[in-house]
Amino acid sequence: MTVPRPPEPIPGARLLFSLDPSVSHLNHGAFGAVPIPVQRAQQRLRDEMESNPLRFFTQGLVDRIAHARRHLATFLGADPDGTTLVSNVTTGAAVVLQSLALRPGDEVVTTDHGYGAVALSVARECARTGAVSRTLPVPLSATDEELVEIVRDGLRPGRTRLLIVDQLTSPTARLFPTSALVAVAREQGVPVLVDAAHAPGMLPTTVASVGADFWVGNLHKWAYAPRGTAALVVAERWRERIQPLVVSWEQDSGFPTRVEWQATRDYTGWLAAPVGLFTLRSLGLDRVRTHNAALAAYGQRVVGDALGVAPERLPEPGGPAVAMRLVPLPPGVATTLDAARELRARIADRIGAEVSVAGWNGRGYLRLCGQVYNTPEEYDRLAVRLPTLLAQG
């Protein structure tokens, strides 16, 4: 079978980034990369802050944050009145968990495709409150229908106080049918938190169409915002119950301002985040999405071929817009956290490629992303050199 043609590059796109050109940056999904115009916009805001900190913090900052929030919510297809800015998805998930007032006997249900730090947050909140957590195993090969059935069977009405599902999973790069999952949970009266860390900027799905009780997504990954920018969207019936992790001066302002105002910190990233959306739009949102998904698919095929993985054994992402793809590593390679970290570092050192390596359910996987600054040759180079590196053990 022939490898699909890689997409045409988007002219000038690579020049928007300050990435080290001697490295193949194939893991945009981890920490993103901030385009230079966005970095500059944030620096101008920092200059303004440093020219008169008192004026910056006390005259109009709360309104400027609200303005940025409304702009970002509109882009996400979320209700601006139900949206609050937080630093990252990890924080947003913690805000939701601690606002639920869990009690002994309550349970939080997750799947084994969930993000590790969110699972740790669930574990701590359960330990603090006497609630318990339960993780539903979902095979990598499960169809959407099977996944929905697993979740339907896994909920215990009256006892399950929260279901957490990912819109696009981190260890397995799998698109979950989130609106169908929300619907089965709703039938059983179970609230749902959707971890949409990778959705903003990558997936065309609107937040409103997911219909979750709580949805949290990072703008600092695929929406080109400065790091520390995420949106937590809360259904109307929950808003008054949502409490910030840290109480500060806006506590009496209610949702969403009391969650956003976290005392003295650098808010310039949030104010500069709309420039990330402007950068995306000026490249062409659909063009960027199509390019990135096609490049990730190309990378998966060439690296998979090089490792002898038949195309039909390459995990399917579950949708055409997904710009992260998995390649299974040979059995026994990178199956533990330590081994995965060691292999990632070795690929960076010896091949000059930044990739994600993770063990999941006893198998090691490489996760490759596609982004406008990547070229097909970067995946080709990895494909040529990876088999030798793996053979060296």
Ligand SMILES: Cc1ncc(COP(=O)(O)O)c(C=O)c1O
């Ligand atoms: C599915 C998922 N959830 C949560 C996170 C955490 O994001 P952050 O570090 O911005 O909180 C990530 C990060 O990659 C992720 O992939």
